[in-house]
Amino acid sequence: MKRAWPHLWLLLGVLIFATPIYITLIGSxxxxxxxxxxxxxxxxxxxxxxxxxxxxVSGGSGxxxxxxxxxMLLNSTIMALCIAVGKIAISLLSAYAVVFFRFPGRMIAFWxxxxxxxxxxxxxxxxxxxxxxxxxxxxxxAGLTIPLIASATATLLFRxxxxxxxxxxxxxxxxxxxGPMRFFRDILLPLxxxxxxxxxxxxxxxxxxxxxxxxxxxxxxxLETIVVGxxxxxxxxxxxxxxxxxxxxxxxxxxxxxxxxxxxxxWFLKGLTETEK
Amino acid sequence: xxxxxxxxxxxxLLLLAPQLVITAIFFLWPAGAAIxxxxxxxxxxxxxxxxxxxxxxxxxxxxxxxxGAAYNTLIFSTAVAVLAMGTALFLAVQADKSIRGANIYRxxxxxxxxxxxxxxxxxxxxxxHPSIGLVGRALNEAGIAWDYKLNGNQAMLLIxxxxxxxxxxxxxxxxxxxxxxxxxxxxxxAAIDGAKPVRRFWTIILPLLSPTAFFLLVVNxxxxxxxxxxxxxxxxxxxxxxxxxTLIYKVYVEGVQNVNLGSSSAQSVILMILVIALTxxxxxxxxxxxxx
Numbered sequence: 001m002k003r004a005w006p007h008l009w010l011l012l013g014v015l016i017f018a019t020p021i022y023i024t025l026i027g028s029x030x031x032x033x034x035x036x037x038x039x040x041x042x043x044x045x046x047x048x049x050x051x052x053x054x055x056x057v058s059g060g061s062g063x064x065x066x067x068x069x070x071x072m073l074l075n076s077t078i079m080a081l082c083i084a085v086g087k088i089a090i091s092l093l094s095a096y097a098v099v100f101f102r103f104p105g106r107m108i109a110f111w112x113x114x115x116x117x118x119x120x121x122x123x124x125x126x127x128x129x130x131x132x133x134x135x136x137x138x139x140x141x142a143g144l145t146i147p148l149i150a151s152a153t154a155t156l157l158f159r160x161x162x163x164x165x166x167x168x169x170x171x172x173x174x175x176x177x178x179g180p181m182r183f184f185r186d187i188l189l190p191l192x193x194x195x196x197x198x199x200x201x202x203x204x205x206x207x208x209x210x211x212x213x214x215x216x217x218x219x220x221x222x223l224e225t226i227v228v229g230x231x232x233x234x235x236x237x238x239x240x241x242x243x244x245x246x247x248x249x250x251x252x253x254x255x256x257x258x259x260x261x262x263x264x265x266x267w268f269l270k271g272l273t274e275t276e277k
Numbered sequence: 278x279x280x281x282x283x284x285x286x287x288x289x290l291l292l293l294a295p296q297l298v299i300t301a302i303f304f305l306w307p308a309g310a311a312i313x314x315x316x317x318x319x320x321x322x323x324x325x326x327x328x329x330x331x332x333x334x335x336x337x338x339x340x341x342x343x344x345g346a347a348y349n350t351l352i353f354s355t356a357v358a359v360l361a362m363g364t365a366l367f368l369a370v371q372a373d374k375s376i377r378g379a380n381i382y383r384x385x386x387x388x389x390x391x392x393x394x395x396x397x398x399x400x401x402x403x404x405x406h407p408s409i410g411l412v413g414r415a416l417n418e419a420g421i422a423w424d425y426k427l428n429g430n431q432a433m434l435l436i437x438x439x440x441x442x443x444x445x446x447x448x449x450x451x452x453x454x455x456x457x458x459x460x461x462x463x464x465x466x467a468a469i470d471g472a473k474p475v476r477r478f479w480t481i482i483l484p485l486l487s488p489t490a491f492f493l494l495v496v497n498x499x500x501x502x503x504x505x506x507x508x509x510x511x512x513x514x515x516x517x518x519x520x521x522x523t524l525i526y527k528v529y530v531e532g533v534q535n536v537n538l539g540s541s542s543a544q545s546v547i548l549m550i551l552v553i554a555l556t557x558x559x560x561x562x563x564x565x566x567x568x569x
Contacts, residue, residue, distance in 0.1 A: 005371075006371035006372070006374040007371075007378065009367070009368070009371045010368060010371050010372055010378070010382050013364070013368045013371075013382075013386065014382065014385045014386060017385075017386060017389060017442070017445070018385075019404065020397075020400035020401055020403065020404055020442070021400060023400075023403050023404055023411060024400055024403050027403060035409055036409065038408050038409050038414050089295075090295040090296045090299070091296065093292040093293070093295065093296070094292060094293045094295075094296040094297075096292060097288075097289035097290070097292035097293045098289075098293070099279060100279065100282055100283055100289075101282055101283055101284075101285060101286075101288070101289035102282050103285070103286040103289050103290065104286065105290070106289075109293050109297060112297060112300055112301075112305070113296055113297070113300060115300075115304070115305070116300050116304045117556060118549070118552050118553045118556050119304050119308050119549065119552070120503050120552065122503045122506060122525050122528075122548070123311075123503075123525075123528070123545050123548040123549045123552060124304070124307040124308050124311050124545060124549075125528060125529060125532055125533070125541075125545065126311070126314075126528075126532035126533070126538060126541050126542065126545070127306075127307035127308070127310035127311045127314065127542070127545075128303055128307040130307070130310065131302060131303060131306060131307055131310075135302075146299060146303070147299070147302075147303035149299060150296055150299040150300045150303065150304060151296075155296065163279070167279060167281045170279075170281040170282070170283075171281050174281070174283075179283075180283040180285070180288060181288075183283070205390070205391050208393070209391075209392075209393035209394070209395075209396075209507075211393060211394065211395050211506060211507035211510070211511075212506050212507070212510075212529070215510070216533070227393045227395055227396060227507070228395070230395075230396065230399065231395040231396070231398075231399060231507070231510070231511035234399060234402065234511060234512075236426075237402065237406065237426060243403075243409055246399075247403065250396055250399050250400060250403075253393070253396050254391070254392045254393070254396050257391035257392070257393070258388045258391045258392065260391065261387060261388055261390060261391040262384070262388060265384065265387070268387075269387075269450065272390075272447070272450060273450075273451075273454065
């Protein structure tokens with residue numbers, strides 16, 4: 001019995017963790033009136049297909065209707081991919097430049113990038129928004145993604161990794177007459193694959209879960225992302241909301257990032273622990 | 278430091294250009310603008326502005342609303358950090374006891390990390406809504422008047438739970454890794470000397486875990502300060518009244534809804550100083566960790 005206690009506590013923990021998601025999953029299979037009455041169901045109902053169809057094609061009706069989930073999922077996917085790929089690409093290049101070259105201004109460049117760590121978007125909301133408006137990037141995918149792709153964390157991670165690559169690799173490349181870009185493409189990139197994968201998982205989730213920034217720079221319905229869209233559907237939280245469709249939308253909004261974490265768990269754990277070094 | 282490097286100046290600058298251009302346009306320029314605007318006051322029609330020095334700062338710091346938001350932030354972030362770290366530590370200690378099960382439990386506990394703060398808030402809303410939520414209804418039927426839309430303390434409680442729920446996964450991963458790196462021999466030696474499990478935890482495990490715990494404390498505070506905007510915006514909108522308005526939420530309200538640029542910028546600058554302080558603390562700690 002003594003050995004069983006840790007398992008009991010852990011199972012209780014797992015259960016508490018899963019409760020909100022279980023209730024949401026179950027709720028998304030019932031009709032609006034069952035949920036609206038407050039008879040909280042604990043077993044699946046028979047309205048799953050129509051709820052998910054409603055979320056997918058129309059995004060709900062009434063005051064707090066948003067874009068269809070199909071549209072918002074596409075927007076979120078594009079946004080998350082642009083942010084993740086963009087961050088990785090520009091960070092690889094700048095870490096490469098800082099580690100494998102000696103040139104005037106190198107330290108200034110490094111510290112400039114490092115400083116961005118201390119300026120999260122939340123503390124410079126209004127001025128960044130003003131820059132976006134003055135550059136005519138308001139309501140555009142470019143405005144949504146480009147300001148978020150500068151990354152001190154990713155640059156520091158790649159820099160750390162590049163510093164561990166033995167000098168002999170560079171010497172060998174030089175001996176064979178390979179130029180710097182050839183070295184980057186044929187030697188450095190293949191060596192970085194695991195780091196790139198680990199970082200990709202973390203950054204994809206970071207991009208997918210953006211909230212404040214899309215809220216500010218996009219008011220065009222066709223560019224709405226699913227995290228912001230689903231929160232909008234709550235409105236003032238009235239009991240008369242189409243809770244069944246909202247719950248279906250909530251499931252759709254968390255499925256992609258959760259799937260990425262669970263399917264790429266190994267890289268996720270690596271990415272999480274490495275980026276915090 | 279590398280000994281062998283490539284020659285050239287133009288190429289590395291070209292490689293750095295994308296990152297530096299984005300940093301300059303979207304980070305340094307806005308941060309500078311925030312500092313500049315925080316020293317100006319616009320007239321009510323936004324036609325002209327004049328230099329007022331640190332008046333915006335003294336006004337903000339004296340404002341009862343700002344102090345209220347600072348107090349809310351303190352309560353909120355302390356509660357989130359304590360709840361998320363306490364739960365995670367407890368579960369990690371349990372998971373560490375079963376050598377074979379640890380990885381399975383980790384899989385079952387890490388997924389909330391991937392859920393967006395705003396979505397986490399909505400999931401908890403489905404449980405705590407006064408009329409459609411399982412727990413909310415049960416509370417009302419048990420005679421406890423529960424409505425997070427009317428009661429400020431209940432609203433605060435709800436955003437704390439939603440925000441902490443999401444952060445437990447992260448803390449759990451780091452605590453478990455920390456626990457697994459404690460040498461078994463040390464614990465066995467203590468056990469042979471007659472130290473009971475509770476004593477072993479307080480005198481051996483916790484001190485050895487303190488670097489991890491300290492690091493997590495900073496991460497959790499940063500999370501509670503900045504990343505929980507979505508939780509508050511989706512769930513309470515800072516209300517009822519201003520009961521759940523945190524500092525970051527107030528910057529948003531002041532700048533976006535009230536368009537009071539001077540005050541909003543001054544508040545942004547105060548937050549920037551806070552982040553810089555937290556980052557400095559974190560990096561001092563990391564430097565220390567290198568010596569271990």
